[in-house]
Amino acid sequence: MTHPTDKLRQALQTLPLLAILRGLPAQDALSIGQVLVASGWSIIEVPLNSPQPLTSIANLAQAFPQALVGAGTVLSAAQVREVHAAGGQLIVSPNFNADVVHQAVQLGMVCLPGVMTATEAFAALHAGASGLKLFPADMATPAVVKALRAVLPADTLVLPVGGITPRNMAAYRAAGANGFGIGSALYTPGLTAEQVQQNATLFVAA
DSSP states (O other): OOOHHHHHHHHHHHOOEEEEOTTOOGGGHHHHHHHHHHTTOOEEEEETTSSSHHHHHHHHHHHOTTSEEEEESOOSHHHHHHHHHTTOOEEEOSSOOHHHHHHHHHTTOEEEOEEOSHHHHHHHHHHTOSSEEEOOGGGSOHHHHHHHHHHSOTTOOEEEBSSOOTTTHHHHHHHTOOOEEEOTTTOOTTOOHHHHHHHHHHHHHO
16 A cells, blocks of 8 residues: 555646635545546645535545545644544645644654744644645745755755736746645636636646
């Protein structure tokens, strides 16, 4: 069985995009997941402030075992355990919380805490984070990514999240970003699977 961290690195090499399905109704999880996987996306996050997120995560993880599926907006170690119990392998947070990272590492899960500064970035790596979610990217220009990349360990995964569009990805990639988390530009509640597929295809092309 492929370790979740290996899944992450393989996925980022194939298509460096993480789908953030905030507000996803549980009954739509499989149809949305199907079009994403068919479009080449293999990292899927359901934020915990969505309706019945653990049900969605369980259904997605079971239906798409080749994908790295898990939760976003994870704020406590207890939530990490709930996601793990549901079959999730991915923990994404808007902030750095050492308890969350430690629990995820202990359970063998991928953990991408949110950071903005070099201090937070190094603290998260020291705690065992699999990579760094640079959030919100609206506040972190490609120049910020380049500056962080100059001091971070060379193999650190850096994923800007928040305000990423097909138009601004190239500048972040040139600055050293390893991939991106894509939220409302990919999915918002009410979009059909066909509309999500159209958005997904635009990001793949970019």
